Amino acid sequence: MKKYVANVLMRYLEMSEEEILSLLETPPNRSMGDVAFPCFTLAKTYKKAPNLIANELAESVNDELVEAKAIGPYLNFYFRRDRYAANLVKKILEKAGKYGENDLGNNKTIVVDFSSPNIAKPFSLPHLRSTMIGNAIVNLHKALGYDVVGINHLGDWGTQFGKEIVAYKKWGNDEEIKKNPIKELVRIYVKFHEEAEKHPELEDEARVWFKKLEDGDEEAVRLWKWFVDESIKEFEKIYQLLGVKFDHYMGESFYNDKMERVVKELTEKGLLKESEGALVVDLSDLDMPPAIIKKKDGSSIYATRDLAAALYRKDRFDFEKMFYVVGNEQKLHFEQVFAVLKKMDYDWAEQMVHVPFGLMLFENKKMSTRKGTIVLLEEVLQKSIEMADRIIEEKNPNLENRKEVAEAIGVGAVIFNDLKNHRMHEVNFSWEEALNFEGETGPYVQYTNARTQSLIRKSTLTTEKLTEFDGQFIAGDTAWELIHMLGQYPDVLLKAADRAEPSVVARYLLDISAQFNRFYHQERIITENIDEQKAKLALSLATSYVLQHGLGILGINAPEAI
Numbered sequence: 001m002k003k004y005v006a007n008v009l010m011r012y013l014e015m016s017e018e019e020i021l022s023l024l025e026t027p028p029n030r031s032m033g034d035v036a037f038p039c040f041t042l043a044k045t046y047k048k049a050p051n052l053i054a055n056e057l058a059e060s061v062n063d064e065l066v067e068a069k070a071i072g073p074y075l076n077f078y079f080r081r082d083r084y085a086a087n088l089v090k091k092i093l094e095k096a097g098k099y100g101e102n103d104l105g106n107n108k109t110i111v112v113d114f115s116s117p118n119i120a121k122p123f124s125l126p127h128l129r130s131t132m133i134g135n136a137i138v139n140l141h142k143a144l145g146y147d148v149v150g151i152n153h154l155g156d157w158g159t160q161f162g163k164e165i166v167a168y169k170k171w172g173n174d175e176e177i178k179k180n181p182i183k184e185l186v187r188i189y190v191k192f193h194e195e196a197e198k199h200p201e202l203e204d205e206a207r208v209w210f211k212k213l214e215d216g217d218e219e220a221v222r223l224w225k226w227f228v229d230e231s232i233k234e235f236e237k238i239y240q241l242l243g244v245k246f247d248h249y250m251g252e253s254f255y256n257d258k259m260e261r262v263v264k265e266l267t268e269k270g271l272l273k274e275s276e277g278a279l280v281v282d283l284s285d286l287d288m289p290p291a292i293i294k295k296k297d298g299s300s301i302y303a304t305r306d307l308a309a310a311l312y313r314k315d316r317f318d319f320e321k322m323f324y325v326v327g328n329e330q331k332l333h334f335e336q337v338f339a340v341l342k343k344m345d346y347d348w349a350e351q352m353v354h355v356p357f358g359l360m361l362f363e364n365k366k367m368s369t370r371k372g373t374i375v376l377l378e379e380v381l382q383k384s385i386e387m388a389d390r391i392i393e394e395k396n397p398n399l400e401n402r403k404e405v406a407e408a409i410g411v412g413a414v415i416f417n418d419l420k421n422h423r424m425h426e427v428n429f430s431w432e433e434a435l436n437f438e439g440e441t442g443p444y445v446q447y448t449n450a451r452t453q454s455l456i457r458k459s460t461l462t463t464e465k466l467t468e469f470d471g472q473f474i475a476g477d478t479a480w481e482l483i484h485m486l487g488q489y490p491d492v493l494l495k496a497a498d499r500a501e502p503s504v505v506a507r508y509l510l511d512i513s514a515q516f517n518r519f520y521h522q523e524r525i526i527t528e529n530i531d532e533q534k535a536k537l538a539l540s541l542a543t544s545y546v547l548q549h550g551l552g553i554l555g556i557n558a559p560e561a562i
């Protein structure tokens, strides 16, 4: 609405849209109009009192959708609700499932590095958060016309594989690994650490095996590859449940042969320094500890791989922007990586963004892999689905595709519970909260959408005929508030993408749901007056499009009936 008013005002004032937008206000209550323009700043230019300016403008403004009235020094705009409502709802219905999208991205490429769990370790909660936030960031940018490349930077290399091989040779069981790869690999990995305390020579064996792996020893490589493949299969079960896909699995090992380039370039640019036997890039001018590029024993580390990955991705994808969706504890790591790239004179380092997020707790408790308090994610999702199924059984025992719906609700509950929080905040997952159909939850939004769909099923009108209707029936206060909100959806998507903040969308969906439910409870939608029914149904359908689209952005399915 503000945009619309700004464009009207531009016809009468020599000001840009932006300037006007920065001045426009929302009046304290609707009886004072929908948008207010304060005339104080114009007083200087026109050398007139603001009240006079407001009066004169009120007389000249003439528009089919808004009416302007002067109230003191303010020019207040009242939308002709029936027309605005009819226009907007019609527009949403015409764009159908695409309302809110645009082509701003102009097919420029965005890379999103997300999820990135570590092989042979359980899929942890930080990785879950990264997966869901990253997936939403991918979807947001797709909706805004970007080409998006989603990359899973698997932790599939490092000294732990030496330990894993030793553990496997001593205590591993092929059958178990095939049946339950992560569980078994973790079991023997934990055992390795227990035993190594008593027998430190195990550590030496592990070093030997990792060296063999790095040198391409046939057996070492075969075992490593097997662990990786089995782990990915297991991760894929979770991705499948969450509905997440990657364009590439390019883990840390992918850069094994691409790191010499980093070392070479850093040397040529005179940025490498020796420090206690290691090769580092000094970052003291930026008040950061040095970035280690090569350790004393010549092996490369996590940061070296990220540098190699950045160079490779810039070459291959020529991204406009690259997001790293990784927990806040890696803040310094990314600051260092970006700083080194800047020192290498790559100005595109400015286009790389670390998207951090806070901790996740489970029923208010922290998890730790080592202490065995880790929750296996697949079990969490399965339990959530079971609980959803029980709720549906009570609510709607005859539902046809119950299994599918329970999956959508159970998984949706976990995803929404995460994404409704500002990503930097700590997230707590509690069953009762996340699955409450009346709380600030995914199921609540999904249920509201199903309600809009059931209205459409109940009505004898067909949705194709909803394009012509009379806006006066959806101009009451409650409907008007809803329409006002629906009009903001395109901006909500822009804001969420701009801040890499899916919670902007989640919060908005909660507001829309609450407002639609007010409308639903206050007004009869399926009324005898067919014209009235048409308009109200059109508004319900428009709401449904926005709810479904928004849930889709968050990576949540929207069943038609619950």
Ligand code: ARG
Pocket (backbone or CB within 6 Å): 113, 116, 117, 118, 153, 154, 155, 306, 324, 326
């Ligand atoms: N595997 C890493 C971890 O679990 C996360 C990788 C994030 N991405 C990256 N390019 N560094 O800590």
